[in-house]
Amino acid sequence: MKDALWGLVLALQFLTRIPLPVACPWTPETRRWAVRSYPLVGLLIGGVLVLVALLLQNAPVPITALAVLSVWVALSGGLHLDGVMDIADALGSNQPLARRWEIMKDSQVGSFGILVLVFLLAWKGILLWALLHYQAPLWWLVAMPALGRWAGVALLVLTPCAQSQGLAWSWQQSLSGQDVALALLPMALLALLVPSTVLMLLAVAVFVMLMRGAMMRLFNGINGDMVGATIEGGELWLLILLWSWWQFVTVSPLGI
Template structure:
């Protein structure tokens, strides 16, 4: 039980800006439980967002969407956005593989990274606005951060690292496919509320498969930045899918 608690605290320290004034042991067991807790941290982030959305029901929808997006970024400290920008700079350079890796390691952000950041946040903000306008049940705010982080776990466990060093490789040594399944358990209760959660999970799998193929083709393996980019990209992917569902499939958005 102690290792489980330390794992949860490690996940909070790695994935959020929530103060956790505890020194957690860095062992294979605590790392394994930390990764299993990634979606649970996503549910925590989503719960905060949902509470804020409820509290701002009488506020104009664009302001609510902007507030949710700002809080979403603040809770994670923009950690995963850095990965998106690094990958965008590397790919935008149109350089050979070795040079792309050098660009990813460069702490300076280039124009392609800034553009990727702006478009990512713009799309997430507009999609939040659209889903709030549809008055979609707020369980989607719980599911998207959780499944985004589950996608990061799946990529980390199932994709080889490009180099046998770094944080991602260190984590990977303690993990197996069993941890991917364990990480999904926190979403099981929400799946009982609506079968649509299962469909969203299947679409998250599709995204991870595509992301894995994309990374192996262009980088020959992953690093920590790519796990973060998968989380951000997965959240955007799921927001687009949910918007598509309420826009084109659901006759009455309040009926689900």
């Protein structure tokens, strides 16, 4: 039980900007529990986003959408966006594999990274705007950050690291497929309340498989940047699918 609590604190420290000035023990057990807690941290983030949306429900929809997106990014400190930019710079360079890895390790952000960041945030903001405009039930805003972080866990555990070094590799040594399954437990209650959560999980699982195949082909493995990019990409993937669904429901003359 103590390791589980330390794992939750470690996950909060790693995934959010919530100030928790506590020195967590860095052991295989706390790392395992931290990864299992990733979706739980996502549910916390989602709960805050729902609260923001409810507080601004009488404001113009574009302002509400921008506020939700701003809090979304602020809570994570842009941690996962950094991974997206690094991968964009590496792939945009059109260089051999060894050079792509060098570019990913460079702390400076290039033009491709900035362009992808702008379009990623723009698409997220517009899709949030559309879903809020359609008055979609806000449970999706709770589930999305949790499932996005589960996607990161699944990629980390089920895909070999390209190099035997780095933070992702050190985490991976403590993990197994059991942790991927246990990480879903925080979603069980939400799935009982909203069965459609299961469909979202299946959609995210498809995204993880696609991401795994792409990273193995392009980089011969993964690193921490790719785990972060999977979280961001999984959230965008769900936003697109949810928008498509609510667009159909709203526009369909059958109303189904």
